[in-house]
Amino acid sequence: MSFVEVVIKVPLPRTFDYLLIEAQTVTVGCRVEVSFANRTLVALVVALKNHSNVPANKIKPIARIIDCYPILSAQHIELLRFTAQYYCHPLGETLFTALPASLRSGEHPDKTTVATVTLTAKGAELPKLRSKKQQALLSQLAGSGASSVTELKALGFTKQQIDALQEKALVEKSLEHDTKWTQAPRTINSKPRLNEEQAAAFSVINQQQGYRTFLLEGITGSGKTEVYLQCLEKIVNSGRQALVLVPEIGLTPQTVNRFRRRFPDTPIDLWHSNLTDNERLHVWRRTEQGSCALVIGTRSSIFLPFKNLGMMVVDEEHDSSFKQQDGLRYHARDLAVYRSAHANIPLILGTATPALETLHKAINNKFQLLTLSKRAETKVANQFLLIDMKGQIEQGGFAPSTLQHIERTLACAKQVMVFLNRRGYAPTLLCHECGWLSQCTHCSASTTFHKAMARLVCHHCSQQSYVPAQCPDCGSTQIMPVGLGTEQLEDFLKGHFPDTPISRIDRDSTRRKGALETALADINAGGSRILVGTQMLAKGHHFADVNLVVMLDVDGGLYSSDFRATEHMAQLITQVAGRAGRSGEPGTVLLQTHFPDHPLLQDLVNNGYQDFARYALKERQEVELPPYTHLALVRVEGTNAKLVIDFLTDLVPATPYSGIQLLGPIPAPMERVAGKYRYQLHIQAPERPVLHRYLAQLLSYISEHKLANRVRWSIDIDPMDTY
Numbered sequence: 001m002s003f004v005e006v007v008i009k010v011p012l013p014r015t016f017d018y019l020l021i022e023a024q025t026v027t028v029g030c031r032v033e034v035s036f037a038n039r040t041l042v043a044l045v046v047a048l049k050n051h052s053n054v055p056a057n058k059i060k061p062i063a064r065i066i067d068c069y070p071i072l073s074a075q076h077i078e079l080l081r082f083t084a085q086y087y088c089h090p091l092g093e094t095l096f097t098a099l100p101a102s103l104r105s106g107e108h109p110d111k112t113t114v115a116t117v118t119l120t121a122k123g124a125e126l127p128k129l130r131s132k133k134q135q136a137l138l139s140q141l142a143g144s145g146a147s148s149v150t151e152l153k154a155l156g157f158t159k160q161q162i163d164a165l166q167e168k169a170l171v172e173k174s175l176e177h178d179t180k181w182t183q184a185p186r187t188i189n190s191k192p193r194l195n196e197e198q199a200a201a202f203s204v205i206n207q208q209q210g211y212r213t214f215l216l217e218g219i220t221g222s223g224k225t226e227v228y229l230q231c232l233e234k235i236v237n238s239g240r241q242a243l244v245l246v247p248e249i250g251l252t253p254q255t256v257n258r259f260r261r262r263f264p265d266t267p268i269d270l271w272h273s274n275l276t277d278n279e280r281l282h283v284w285r286r287t288e289q290g291s292c293a294l295v296i297g298t299r300s301s302i303f304l305p306f307k308n309l310g311m312m313v314v315d316e317e318h319d320s321s322f323k324q325q326d327g328l329r330y331h332a333r334d335l336a337v338y339r340s341a342h343a344n345i346p347l348i349l350g351t352a353t354p355a356l357e358t359l360h361k362a363i364n365n366k367f368q369l370l371t372l373s374k375r376a377e378t379k380v381a382n383q384f385l386l387i388d389m390k391g392q393i394e395q396g397g398f399a400p401s402t403l404q405h406i407e408r409t410l411a412c413a414k415q416v417m418v419f420l421n422r423r424g425y426a427p428t429l430l431c432h433e434c435g436w437l438s439q440c441t442h443c444s445a446s447t448t449f450h451k452a453m454a455r456l457v458c459h460h461c462s463q464q465s466y467v468p469a470q471c472p473d474c475g476s477t478q479i480m481p482v483g484l485g486t487e488q489l490e491d492f493l494k495g496h497f498p499d500t501p502i503s504r505i506d507r508d509s510t511r512r513k514g515a516l517e518t519a520l521a522d523i524n525a526g527g528s529r530i531l532v533g534t535q536m537l538a539k540g541h542h543f544a545d546v547n548l549v550v551m552l553d554v555d556g557g558l559y560s561s562d563f564r565a566t567e568h569m570a571q572l573i574t575q576v577a578g579r580a581g582r583s584g585e586p587g588t589v590l591l592q593t594h595f596p597d598h599p600l601l602q603d604l605v606n607n608g609y610q611d612f613a614r615y616a617l618k619e620r621q622e623v624e625l626p627p628y629t630h631l632a633l634v635r636v637e638g639t640n641a642k643l644v645i646d647f648l649t650d651l652v653p654a655t656p657y658s659g660i661q662l663l664g665p666i667p668a669p670m671e672r673v674a675g676k677y678r679y680q681l682h683i684q685a686p687e688r689p690v691l692h693r694y695l696a697q698l699l700s701y702i703s704e705h706k707l708a709n710r711v712r713w714s715i716d717i718d719p720m721d722t723y
């Protein structure tokens with residue numbers, strides 16, 4: 001008798017055996033249909049065996065075999081097995097999380113192909129068109145050759161525009177996968193000559209055979225991307241594929257265009273959360289069949305099944321968007337390290353502000369440190385100025401001297417960037433008479449006042465309500481906004497500089513499709529002179545004319561209960577500051593703070609992130625926090641606070657476990673979100689194997705616990721924040 005061991009998408013940390021009837025053949029990595037708890041479900045075969053411990057009268061046969069060929073290779077299953085085990089997540093859920101939705105639901109892997117678009121001979125003549133967008137699409141294609149739909153969409157083009165050109169017979173779509181690109185040498189467009197430091201880093205990486213992780217620590221604007229591009233050239237020229245992981249908001253048209261311009265006839269695909277299910281399936285298949293050379297993708301592209309991967313790059317490796325914050329809480333950068341070691345290929349982690357974990361590994365020679373200490377285009381470093389806000393008479397959140405700086409910069413025909421990491425008009429409303437504050441009724445948080453929408457919005461559960469005309473508590477009409485948001489900054493600046501065009505970039509202003517692309521294009525064309533924005537504006541952009549960067553409210557990070565807060569603050573300040581003075585003249589960075597003498601802030605602005613980070617590592621070592629110890633969180637939430645606390649209390653053993661430190665149950669920093677109470681247990685160990693052994697025991701204890709089904713619980717390995 002033959003049996004198959006399968007995983008199913010259920011939250012149980014185990015596999016299931018089914019019987020293979022004679023004449024049925026199936027291999028590991030194929031999907032089958034099985035009956036499970038009176039339902040028919042898609043399952044994935046992870047092993048074949050001759051024996052099963054399930055009694056013969058209990059074992060059920062497979063209902064149907066879906067695939068003749070495996071949809072996951074053994075090597076890929078191995079990566080996902082590791083992921084499941086490391087992140088203490090059920091293997092079934094892990095495998096199904098990695099798969100694109102269409103494959104999860106049992107559809108044929110070639111159910112869909114999303115076209116590649118090329119100019120026809122008629123299109124190549126670039127006829128004049130009435131529609132500007134269609135004209136732009138034509139010239140894009142003239143420059144790029146065949147382009148994937150995912151790429152064109154990332155550049156802001158739409159399906160309608162592509163279809164319109166097809167109707168006019170100016171473009172054609174082809175549906176086939178082909179690997180022709182691996183044979184012909186690629187066209188590589190002109191590139192700058194690397195400076196000395198870039199050349200040194202490039203030659204080390206380029207000579208690397210097999211696995212090695214490089215930390216490319218290069219200050220903002222030092223030309224890290226240029227180093228990636230030149231390293232990738234060798235990979236695609238040898239017919240191998242590469243994955244470039246970028247933060248969620250790093251996938252800008254500018255980034256895409258940079259790769260496209262350098263590799264004009266190389267198949268490039270994009271992977272991010274806005275793809276349709278069909279597009280996802282298509283990119284998945286293209287990587288698997290080897291028909292695309294480069295994927296630029298966000299976090300989950302780490303699970304793409306490349307046929308012949310030759311290199312991986314993680315850009316802005318410190319970015320917290322690489323960590324998934326629910327379900328399978330994996331860190332794409334950490335999995336990239338594992339994956340490249342297994343595939344025996346080089347990995348580049350690039351950043352101006354390495355995560356302390358990464359820096360620690362580089363200092364201990366687990367990773368190789370490569371440094372770029374000079375800006376590629378500007379010779380002089382930016383100047384930092386701390387504006388002491390104590391006792392200042394603010395206008396719209398700005399100190400008078402800040403406004404003077406802005407005025408002077410505008411007068412020199414340069415652009416100004418104003419950064420505040422809070423969207424909306426004001427973070428809360430206050431009743432002047434009784435002290436009432438606008439609070440979310442479902443969360444322990446205040447609701448943000450959005451003036452243009454005339455709504456109060458909770459940024460944690462998205463609940464919206466009308467702005468009250470009177471205080472709900474005392475009936476007073478003296479309700480006023482307190483605190484600052486980007487919407488208010490824009491309002492104020494428009495009043496203060498009435499003739500100056502201003503762009504605001506945050507989640508609210510860019511909700512409409514194409515709005516972000518339009519705003520960025522406008523900034524780059526020099527149309528807007530003041531840019532106001534949240535972190536969407538902070539990273540990766542190259543605005544040549546920005547000469548002054550103003551950061552408001554940097555104090556939050558200095559006094560926070562989260563041990564990573566200062567690290568994140570320093571990264572943010574450095575990244576935002578790096579937007580200034582990117583071409584030619586050095587820029588100025590103004591930080592408004594109430595604590596200009598704070599030692600961390602002083603260290604950061606006088607000695608730079610490099611120095612700050614090494615000092616911060618020492619501090620972590622002294623207080624035995626990651627990366628010197630390893631941390632896991634058990635997070636529990638539920639509508640009944642008592643059940644949540646009882647359950648967590650019960651997980652704390654009566655006698656301590658050797659090598660393990662427990663803290664909790666403690667309330668999460670935001671104790672209630674969307675009506676649920678949230679508590680956590682911190683588990684810390686100096687050695688990773690000790691932590692994982694303990695977690696394995698804990699998991700089996702939880703699986704038998706009578707309260708485990710009455711609350712929502714999860715385990716977070718290497719948590720990025722404690723919220």
Ligand SMILES: Nc1ncnc2c1ncn2[C@@H]1O[C@H](COP(=O)(O)OP(=O)(O)OP(=O)(O)O)[C@@H](O)[C@H]1O
Nearest residue numbers: 192193194195220221222223224225226376377540
């Ligand atoms: N060797 C070089 N010679 C001339 N220009 C260069 C060179 N290397 C990079 N540049 C240019 O310098 C600018 C900054 O380079 P790049 O974007 O690669 O830096 P980065 O380190 O990736 O920046 P950031 O961290 O801020 O995103 C770009 O306009 C790039 O074209």
Ligand SMILES: [Zn+2]
Nearest residue numbers: 440443458461
């Ligand atoms: Zn809420």
